[in-house]
Amino acid sequence: MTNKIKIGVAGLGTVGAGVLKIINAHGELLQARTGTRLEVTAVSGRDRNKDRGVPIEGLAWYDNAADMAKDPDVDVVLELIGGSDGVAKDLCVSALTLGKHVVTANKALLAIHGTELAELAEKHGVSLAYEAAVAGGIPIVKALREGLAGNAISRVYGILNGTCNYILTEMEETGGEFDNILQDAQKLGYAEADPSFDVDGVDTAHKLAILTSLAFGTPVDFNSVYIEGIRDVTAADIAAAQEFGYRIKLLGVSRRTDKGIEQRVHPCMVRTDTAIANVSGVFNAVVADGDFVDSTVYVGRGAGEGPTASAVVADIVDIAIGRHSATFGIPVEEMSPLPMASIESHVGCYYVCLTVYDRPGVIADVSAVFRDENISIESLLQRGRSESEAVSVILVTHEAQEASVVRALSKIEKFAHSVATPRMIRIVSL
Ligand SMILES: NC(=O)c1ccc[n+]([C@@H]2O[C@H](COP(=O)([O-])OP(=O)(O)OC[C@H]3O[C@@H](n4cnc5c(N)ncnc54)[C@H](OP(=O)(O)O)[C@@H]3O)[C@@H](O)[C@H]2O)c1
Numbered sequence: 268m269t270n271k272i273k274i275g276v277a278g279l280g281t282v283g284a285g286v287l288k289i290i291n292a293h294g295e296l297l298q299a300r301t302g303t304r305l306e307v308t309a310v311s312g313r314d315r316n317k318d319r320g321v322p323i324e325g326l327a328w329y330d331n332a333a334d335m336a337k338d339p340d341v342d343v344v345l346e347l348i349g350g351s352d353g354v355a356k357d358l359c360v361s362a363l364t365l366g367k368h369v370v371t372a373n374k375a376l377l378a379i380h381g382t383e384l385a386e387l388a389e390k391h392g393v394s395l396a397y398e399a400a401v402a403g404g405i406p407i408v409k410a411l412r413e414g415l416a417g418n419a420i421s422r423v424y425g426i427l428n429g430t431c432n433y434i435l436t437e438m439e440e441t442g443g444e445f446d447n448i449l450q451d452a453q454k455l456g457y458a459e460a461d462p463s464f465d466v467d468g469v470d471t472a473h474k475l476a477i478l479t480s481l482a483f484g485t486p487v488d489f490n491s492v493y494i495e496g497i498r499d500v501t502a503a504d505i506a507a508a509q510e511f512g513y514r515i516k517l518l519g520v521s522r523r524t525d526k527g528i529e530q531r532v533h534p535c536m537v538r539t540d541t542a543i544a545n546v547s548g549v550f551n552a553v554v555a556d557g558d559f560v561d562s563t564v565y566v567g568r569g570a571g572e573g574p575t576a577s578a579v580v581a582d583i584v585d586i587a588i589g590r591h592s593a594t595f596g597i598p599v600e601e602m603s604p605l606p607m608a609s610i611e612s613h614v615g616c617y618y619v620c621l622t623v624y625d626r627p628g629v630i631a632d633v634s635a636v637f638r639d640e641n642i643s644i645e646s647l648l649q650r651g652r653s654e655s656e657a658v659s660v661i662l663v664t665h666e667a668q669e670a671s672v673v674r675a676l677s678k679i680e681k682f683a684h685s686v687a688t689p690r691m692i693r694i695v696s697l
Pocket residue numbers: 277278279280281282283311312313314315317330331332346347348349350354372373374375399400403569570571572575
């Protein structure tokens with residue numbers, strides 16, 4: 268007799284419809300791999316009559332997705348609706364409480380409620396699987412949790428948002444400014460009508476909070492992620508980065524330091540000869556550094572119907588086979604809430620861009636501020652020469668503490684010859 272696993276799919280948008288397509292296309296292959304027939308028995312969406320590009324006739328329909336959890340004909344619930352609360356959370360809580368496995372692609376939900384949901388899954392002896400929630404088609408959850416299980420992880424970082432990487436790549440290739448490239452990306456469907464979650468770094472931060480928990484065995488702590496998006500990156504910054512041998516990427520970085528775990532999302536200057544600098548367009552990449560394995564790099568599509576659904580189906584396969592791991596690698600009661608380091612304690616090199624009047628003594632004044640804050644300058648470049656108009660002064664520092672750099676920039680902003688708020692981009696050595 269063939270085993271059967273009955274699946275309820277809540278959310279029939281990009282990801283949900285994609286999952287149905289894979290199960291339809293690869294039913295036999297999946298059965299051969301798992302020894303189990305994967306059968307979709309129930310679905311839920313807002314609009315029953317919408318064409319999903321995939322047949323749903325004959326499947327039980329739920330207007331209220333949370334009710335699907337109670338369906339005796341559903342063993343595994345796929346939560347593919349989205350949002351950190353509301354129906355997505357209600358559905359997951361109710362399914363886990365009823366002892367049903369949950370697969371989700373919802374990074375917002377896991378970043379905010381991940382530990383609580385993991386606890387619920389453990390209490391009821393079921394899986395809470397979420398490969399699709401971080402870096403879409405890249406199997407990074409499996410890589411960190413299973414593949415690198417023999418290592419202590421010192422750092423995990425990556426390009427976790429395809430929209431931002433696409434915009435930064437286009438800015439570099441065309442010399443265009445952020446606003447124009449964003450509009451083009453929206454027309455091409457690479458950016459949402461409301462792009463704030465992506466370009467302001469929140470989506471990357473959700474994914475980073477999950478990676479941190481997996482890498483360091485800490486409860487998911489989204490609130491301590493430092494977040495800065497890409498809106499303020501200018502074409503001039505990108506050109507200057509190129510001159511110094513860098514490329515600008517929005518990275519999520521999680522790192523063990525002697526002050527605690529640093530979790531930060533911000534534009535980074537990375538050397539052009541690094542693997543991450545060469546990941547362009549909508550692609551994502553994650554690098555995980557382990558003490559025995561050294562550095563490992565994973566690249567692939569971080570979003571879209573096929574890649575995301577591929578990750579969801581991989582989770583269903585695990586459940587069908589009976590492969591089970593603690594949600595974040597170790598049971599919740601064994602997680603240790605490590606201290607989180609503040610961004611002010613971050614130590615690194617900085618790219619700084621000042622806009623000042625080119626008057627005698629300006630450079631000396633700037634240098635004095637940096638000297639007083641114990642920051643040494645590696646290189647300094649002045650753009651243009653005009654006493655009446657503002658010029659750019661670009662400098663790169665040696666390693667310095669963030670708090671000192673912030674103080675220095677605030678002093679410089681108060682100079683009479685300062686024209687605009689000084690800007691800085693952190694340089695990340697990889
Ligand atoms: N798209 C990607 O590339 C991607 C990548 C990684 C992770 N994710 C995550 O995957 C999840 C789904 O994303 P998506 O892109 O597939 O979203 P989407 O295309 O907007 O689809 C959302 C689906 O949820 C349904 N829905 C909304 N409210 C509902 C409710 N109250 N009850 C039942 N169904 C409801 C919608 O129904 P209607 O169709 O009837 O309106 C729609 O089918 C999100 O958590 C997202 O962050 C997406």
